[in-house]
Amino acid sequence: xxxxxxxxxxxxxxxxxxxxxxxxxxxxxxxxxxxxxxxxxxxxxxxxxxxxxxxxxxxxxxxxx
Numbered sequence: 106x107x108x109x110x111x112x113x114x115x116x117x118x119x120x121x122x123x124x125x126x127x128x129x130x131x132x133x134x135x136x137x138x139x140x141x142x143x144x145x146x147x148x149x150x151x152x153x154x155x156x157x158x159x160x161x162x163x164x165x166x167x168x169x170x
Contacts, residue, residue, distance in 0.1 A: 108148045110157060113167040115141035120166070127164035131156050 133152035
């Protein structure tokens with residue numbers, strides 16, 4: 106499965122790394138990347154979408170599927 110989330114609030118590479126780390130901590134995620142300029146995160150694996158959104162929001166950013 107591959108999923109793209111819209112992520113608001115990322116402004117730098119540090120933000121991207123925080124989002125990636127939050128996503129990779131979710132059970133079922135096999136890989137993740139984030140792009141602050143595009144405002145998106147790409148997730149590979151079989152994780153629950155709500156859990157992914159919650160992880161990004163817990164990291165301090167706004168997310169939607």
